[in-house]
Amino acid sequence: MDMKPRKIAILGATGSVGQSTLALVRDLNVAASGHAHEGPISVEVLTANQDVTGLADLARGFRPERVVIADEAKLGDLETLLAGSGVDVAAGASALREAGAGEADWVMAAIVGAAGLAPTMEAVKRGRTVALANKECLVSAGAIFLDQVKRAGATLLPVDSEHNAIYQVFDFDRPEAVEKITLTASGGPFRTWSKAEIVHATPAQAVAHPNWSMGAKISVDSATLMNKGLELIEAAYLFPVEPDQIDIVIHPQSVVHSFVAYRDGSVLAQMGSPDMRVPIAYTLAWPDRMDAAVKRLDLASLGTISFEAPDHDRFPALGLARGALQSGGAAPTILNAANEVAVAEFLAGRMGFHEIVRIVEETISFMGQNEGIGTGSPTSLEDVLCIDRAAREWALKRSGEVAAA
Ligand SMILES: NC(=O)c1ccc[n+]([C@@H]2O[C@H](COP(=O)([O-])OP(=O)(O)OC[C@H]3O[C@@H](n4cnc5c(N)ncnc54)[C@H](OP(=O)(O)O)[C@@H]3O)[C@@H](O)[C@H]2O)c1
Missing domain, CATH: 3.40.50.720 (NAD(P)-binding Rossmann-like Domain)
Known part of the structure; x- marks a missing residue:
C-alpha cells in the first residue's frame, strides 16, 4: 500500500x-x-x-x-x-x-x-x-x-499499546454505549514473586521485562505496576469514561492489548504481537493502514492465554495511582514527578525497589498537607512545571533520608 x-x-x-x-x-x-x-x-x-x-x-x-x-x-x-x-x-x-x-x-x-x-x-x-x-x-x-x-x-x-488498542475499538460516536474499558498488564518481571522477594529486587532484575523491550524507566514502572497506574490516569484523560469504568487485568502473554466492553455484552479487543512497531505503525499511517514487517500473531502456536486480577498488596502502586486520579488537582503531577525521582534513585542503586512506591506515597501526602505547594489544581503549564519541581525536590530529599536510614 x-x-x-x-x-x-x-x-x-x-x-x-x-x-x-x-x-x-x-x-x-x-x-x-x-x-x-x-x-x-x-x-x-x-x-x-x-x-x-x-x-x-x-x-x-x-x-x-x-x-x-x-x-x-x-x-x-x-x-x-x-x-x-x-x-x-x-x-x-x-x-x-x-x-x-x-x-x-x-x-x-x-x-x-x-x-x-x-x-x-x-x-x-x-x-x-x-x-x-x-x-x-x-x-x-x-x-x-x-x-x-x-x-x-x-x-x-x-x-501506548493499551490505549492504542482501545482507540482502535472504542465507538467515539456512541460513548454512552460503552460500559467499561479494561487495560491489560503483563504483570512485569515480579508477577509471581512473593512480597519478601520483591523487597530485594535489583535494578538488573527490574529492567528485565518478560515480553517487551523498553527503556529503563518504563521497565521499572512495569515492575512496580506504576506503569499501569500511569496508564490508568492516561486512559481517564484520553477516553470519555469515568475512572470507575476503567479496569485493569493481568494478562502475562501481552497479546490482547486491551478491551472495550459495551452495554449489550459485547467485548471488543485489539490483539497483536508484543512489538511497539504495531501501535506506532497505526499512528504513522493513520487514518490509513501500512504494511509493517512485524511478527504475525500465531494463536495456534501460542496455545493458551490467561488473565488474572492484580494483587494490590504486592503491587500497591496501582491503588496509589487510582487514588491520585480520584483526588485530582495536583496529585497526578506530584505522583509522576516523585515516581521519576524514586525510579532514578533505585536505578542508581541508592534505594530499594520497595521504596519507590513509599517515596511516591509520602511525597503526595507531604505536599497535600502543605498548603501552597501541592493543593491547588494547576491551571497552566507553568503551574504544572512548578508543582513538578517542588515534588521532585521533596522526593529527592526524602529518598536521601530513606537511603541513609
Ligand atoms: N519503550 C516502550 O515500549 C514504550 C511503550 C509505551 C510507552 N512508552 C513511553 O514512551 C516514552 C519513551 O520510552 P522509551 O522506552 O523509548 O524510553 P528510552 O528508551 O529511555 O528513551 C527515552 C528518549 O528520551 C530522551 N530523553 C531522556 N531524558 C530526556 C531529557 N531530560 N530531555 C530530552 N530528552 C530526553 C532519551 O535520550 P538519550 O538516549 O540521549 O538518553 C531517549 O531518546 C516513555 O514515556 C514511555 O513511558 C514506551
Missing part, C-alpha cells in the same frame, strides 16, 4: 520507541527508493538527551534537517561527529522546544518523563498530528494538555 508522503519529527529518537519508529521509516523508505533517507517519509528533526553517538548515527542514516541534543554540554561533540554532513545541530531546552514547533506534520512524542512536556506541547499548539508515547505528559498536565489539543485542533494518537 502506498504511503502518503509525510514530514516527521521524532522527540526522543535514540530511545526504544524512537528507534522502533525509525525502523518503520527505514522499511517504508527503502521499499520505495532503496535508501532510508529517501521515500515517502522525510525526517525534519531528531532529538536526544545525551546520546550524541546514537543521534549522530541516526542523522547519518536518515539525513534530517536538524538534530537537537538536550544536554548543552554535548553540543561540541555532536558538532564534531556531524561536521560536513549538512545536518543542522542545536542544543538546550529552547532548541528542544523548537524541535516540537517545526514544520513536521507528524510528531512522535517519545521523550521519557515530564521532560517531554514542553516540546510536545509546542507540537500540539501548532495543530500537528502527535503520536503520544510519552504518557507522563498526560499524567502530569492532562487537562491543560487536552485543552490545548482542542484549541489548536491537533490530532492526538495514543502510542
Whole structure:
C-alpha cells in the first residue's frame, strides 16, 4: 500500500520507541527508493538527551534537517561527529522546544518523563498530528494538555499499546454505549514473586521485562505496576469514561492489548504481537493502514492465554495511582514527578525497589498537607512545571533520608 508522503519529527529518537519508529521509516523508505533517507517519509528533526553517538548515527542514516541534543554540554561533540554532513545541530531546552514547533506534520512524542512536556506541547499548539508515547505528559498536565489539543485542533494518537488498542475499538460516536474499558498488564518481571522477594529486587532484575523491550524507566514502572497506574490516569484523560469504568487485568502473554466492553455484552479487543512497531505503525499511517514487517500473531502456536486480577498488596502502586486520579488537582503531577525521582534513585542503586512506591506515597501526602505547594489544581503549564519541581525536590530529599536510614 502506498504511503502518503509525510514530514516527521521524532522527540526522543535514540530511545526504544524512537528507534522502533525509525525502523518503520527505514522499511517504508527503502521499499520505495532503496535508501532510508529517501521515500515517502522525510525526517525534519531528531532529538536526544545525551546520546550524541546514537543521534549522530541516526542523522547519518536518515539525513534530517536538524538534530537537537538536550544536554548543552554535548553540543561540541555532536558538532564534531556531524561536521560536513549538512545536518543542522542545536542544543538546550529552547532548541528542544523548537524541535516540537517545526514544520513536521507528524510528531512522535517519545521523550521519557515530564521532560517531554514542553516540546510536545509546542507540537500540539501548532495543530500537528502527535503520536503520544510519552504518557507522563498526560499524567502530569492532562487537562491543560487536552485543552490545548482542542484549541489548536491537533490530532492526538495514543502510542501506548493499551490505549492504542482501545482507540482502535472504542465507538467515539456512541460513548454512552460503552460500559467499561479494561487495560491489560503483563504483570512485569515480579508477577509471581512473593512480597519478601520483591523487597530485594535489583535494578538488573527490574529492567528485565518478560515480553517487551523498553527503556529503563518504563521497565521499572512495569515492575512496580506504576506503569499501569500511569496508564490508568492516561486512559481517564484520553477516553470519555469515568475512572470507575476503567479496569485493569493481568494478562502475562501481552497479546490482547486491551478491551472495550459495551452495554449489550459485547467485548471488543485489539490483539497483536508484543512489538511497539504495531501501535506506532497505526499512528504513522493513520487514518490509513501500512504494511509493517512485524511478527504475525500465531494463536495456534501460542496455545493458551490467561488473565488474572492484580494483587494490590504486592503491587500497591496501582491503588496509589487510582487514588491520585480520584483526588485530582495536583496529585497526578506530584505522583509522576516523585515516581521519576524514586525510579532514578533505585536505578542508581541508592534505594530499594520497595521504596519507590513509599517515596511516591509520602511525597503526595507531604505536599497535600502543605498548603501552597501541592493543593491547588494547576491551571497552566507553568503551574504544572512548578508543582513538578517542588515534588521532585521533596522526593529527592526524602529518598536521601530513606537511603541513609
Ligand atoms: N519503550 C516502550 O515500549 C514504550 C511503550 C509505551 C510507552 N512508552 C513511553 O514512551 C516514552 C519513551 O520510552 P522509551 O522506552 O523509548 O524510553 P528510552 O528508551 O529511555 O528513551 C527515552 C528518549 O528520551 C530522551 N530523553 C531522556 N531524558 C530526556 C531529557 N531530560 N530531555 C530530552 N530528552 C530526553 C532519551 O535520550 P538519550 O538516549 O540521549 O538518553 C531517549 O531518546 C516513555 O514515556 C514511555 O513511558 C514506551
